[in-house]
Amino acid sequence: MSAPTTAHAEKSKKQIAYEMLKEKIITNQLAPGTMLVERQLCEMLNSSRTPIREAIQQLSADGLVTSIPTVGSYVSEIRYEYVIQLYDVREYLEGLAAKLCAINITDSQIQALNRCWLNMNDDIRTKEYDKLFQEDSNFHQNIVNYSRNEILQTLYAPLSSQIFRITFLTEDRADGIVRSHDSHLKILQAITHHQAEEAENQMREHLRTSKMHHLKKMAPHLFGTTQNGAGQ
Numbered sequence: 001m002s003a004p005t006t007a008h009a010e011k012s013k014k015q016i017a018y019e020m021l022k023e024k025i026i027t028n029q030l031a032p033g034t035m036l037v038e039r040q041l042c043e044m045l046n047s048s049r050t051p052i053r054e055a056i057q058q059l060s061a062d063g064l065v066t067s068i069p070t071v072g073s074y075v076s077e078i079r080y081e082y083v084i085q086l087y088d089v090r091e092y093l094e095g096l097a098a099k100l101c102a103i104n105i106t107d108s109q110i111q112a113l114n115r116c117w118l119n120m121n122d123d124i125r126t127k128e129y130d131k132l133f134q135e136d137s138n139f140h141q142n143i144v145n146y147s148r149n150e151i152l153q154t155l156y157a158p159l160s161s162q163i164f165r166i167t168f169l170t171e172d173r174a175d176g177i178v179r180s181h182d183s184h185l186k187i188l189q190a191i192t193h194h195q196a197e198e199a200e201n202q203m204r205e206h207l208r209t210s211k212m213h214h215l216k217k218m219a220p221h222l223f224g225t226t227q228n229g230a231g232q
Helices: 002-026 038-045 049-062 080-104 107-126 129-145 150-170 175-179 181-192 196-218
Strands: 065-068 072-075
Touching: 002 038, 002 049, 002 150, 038 049, 049 065, 049 150, 080 129, 080 150, 080 181, 080 196, 107 129, 107 181, 129 150, 129 175, 129 181, 150 196, 175 181, 181 196
Parallel strands: none
Antiparallel strands: 065 072
16 A cells, blocks of 8 residues: 555655646746756755656646756747747637637536636736736636537647746736736627627637737837737
């Protein structure tokens, strides 16, 4: 009995290290380009080296860490071109997800999606922006989940962390998400009324606006403006 117990404990240590490092990267507590020194991470997370090493490998598979042989591992950079490519793919995936969601969603799932939108409403009113970021992410993830398309869900999974990370990088005061709240409502209404094409169109328009907002925040000199746009 001791071997399975030990294995379970080790698995938990790996998962804890992974989740803690992932959160620090996504929220930019570990900024892009930061070198990941195992000894320092062990001290930071109160962990031994094996769970840290395996967590870094998993984060590398997620695209959140870049590892170079003989050099080391560092938090991956977020390039302007990468945001364009990510949002191009995201627009098609989530557009399809919204369409399928409108077709397949149940009454209880509609209620859950509506609660998510209402929670965002409350977070905007109370200016609890960390909670707002999470609820915004939940709203989009739920739509993907409710699509009932397992292949779509599998393709979307590795993108979700990068999406959340970009949001934290550019939404310094959550302006974008606040401004995009009305478009979330339009998506929700189309899904609630099972209007598949409208749900897809609203989601794609929302994400095109979101992409431009992030790009303007990352490189305002390319647009000749610093004005805020729309959120996740």
